[in-house]
Amino acid sequence: MATETPIRGMDAVWVEVIANQIMGVAEEMASTLIRASFSPNIKQRADCSTAILAPNGDVLAQAPRIPIHLGSMIGAVDQLLAHHPVESLQPGDMFLANDPYTGGGQHLPDINFVAPVFHEGELAAFVANIAHHADVGGMVAGSESSICRTIFQEGLRLPPVAIARGGRLNRDIQEIIALNSRTPDERRGDILAQVAANNVGERRLRECLARYGKDRVLEACAQYLDATERRFRARLAEIPDGVAEASDALDPDLYGDGGTVPVRLRLEKKGSQLHLDFEGTGPQLPSARNMPVGALQSTIYCVVKVLLDPALPANSGYFRAVTIDAPEGTMVNPSAGAAVGCRALTAAVIGDVVARAVSDLVPQCAVAGSGPHHQATFSGRHPDGTVWVDYETFAGAQGARPYLDGMDAVRIHASGASNLPVEALEHAYPLR
DSSP states (O other): OOOSSOBTTBOHHHHHHHHHHHHHHHHHHHHHHHHHOOSHHHHTTOOEEEEEEOTTSOEEEEOSSOGGGHHHHHHHHHHHHHHSOGGGOOTTOEEEEOOTTTSSOSSTTEEEEEEEEEETTEEEEEEEEEEEOSOOOSSSTTSOOTTOOSGGGSOOOOOSEEEEETTEEOHHHHHHHHHTSSOHHHHHHHHHHHHHHHHHHHHHHHHHHHHHOHHHHHHHHHHHHHHHHHHHHHHHHTSOOEEEEEEEEEOOOTTSOSSOEEEEEEEEEETTEEEEEOTTOOBOOSSSOOOOHHHHHHHHHHHHHHHHOTTSOOSHHHHTTEEEEOOTTBTTBOOTTOOOTTHHHHHHHHHHHHHHHHHHHOGGGOOOOOOOOEEEEEEEEOTTSOEEEEEEEEOEEOOOOSSSOOOEEEOOTTOOOOOOOHHHHHHHSSOO
C-alpha cells in the first residue's frame, strides 16, 4: 500500500520500504514455525500465526495466516505488560500464555509466545506467534468439546509466564505443559518451534533496527498505521451514513432449554467510523461455544476489511475506525470461567451476521451466509501405547457473491487453516 505523501518529514518511499521489511519478518517467522514444528496440526495444517507489534501493543504486521488469531496477539501483549512491567523485561526474555481471561488468549489449545525486542538497551518492539496445540489436557482429547461446562474442564490454563529469561530456556514450563498433555512429545517439539520462530523474528528485527535506526523504524511504522487508518476512513466516507440490523441464531445449546441462541447486531456507519453493538445477543452459554471478546474483535476486523477493502494492510491503523460494544456476560463476551473451547464455531456465525449488516449498507459487497464449519477430534493409542490425537476442521463452502458463486471447500471469515492431506494423516496416525 503506497502512502500518498510524505508525512512528518519522512519520505513516503522509506515508510513503504521499512513497512514491507517488517511484514517480511512476520512471514519468515511463520515459515520457520511451520517448518520446525512437530505436530501435523501446525506442520501440515498451518494452524498458526505470527506478528510484529509496537511497544504499546499496536499490531504493525501480521503474516497472512489465521485472522482469528489476531485478537490473541493484541491481548497477549496487553496481558504480558500487566503481569510483567516494561522495566522488568530484558533481552532474551520470552513469555507464553493461553488463558482467555488472564493471558489474552481465546481458547486453551492456542498458546501465544511473545518476546520483547531491544535496540541499544531500549524496548523497540515485540515479536509474537500463536499455534494451536492438538492437546493441552482437560476432560477430552483435543481439549475442545462442547460438553465442557467450564474452562477448568478444557485443559491447562497459563497466564503470561517466562519460557525464557535472558536467553535461557525454562525447561520447567515446557515440562509442565508436556505433563498435562496426552501427546507430550508433540508439545515439547512445538514449543521449541515457537521459540525458534520468535528468535528468528527478534534477530531480523534487530538487523532492521541496526540498519535504519530505532527512531526511523518506529516513525515509519507509526506513519504506516496512520496511512492505513486514512485509507480505511476514506473508504468508509464513500458509504452513505446509515444503520443496519442483522441477526442469526446458534443451534440449541447442549445444556440449554431447547431453544436457539440469538445473535443480534446493530451496525452504524457515521462519517468515517463504524460502530457495532451486540446488545440483545444471548447470554453466555453453559457449554463451550462462548466467544471471548478478543475472538469477536478478530472476526469483525477480518470481515469488514475483506468486504470493504481486501488489500488493506492488516494492522492496528484501521482498527481505530471500528468500535465494538459487546455486553459482558453474553456469549460474545463471557464472564471469567466460562468454557470457550469451541469459539470458532460461534465466530463463523458472527462473521455471517457482520457480513449481512455490511451488505445492507453496501449492496455491491454483499455475500450470502456461509454457516459454521465442523470440527472433529479422533484419538487412540499407537502400538507402543502412546496416545495420538488428530484434530481436524472440515470446510464447507462460501455463500454466493453478487455476481459469482461462492468458493468451494473453504473456511471463511476469521479462519484459514489448511486441511490435513490424507497422506500426512495416514503417516502420523493409524487411520485409513
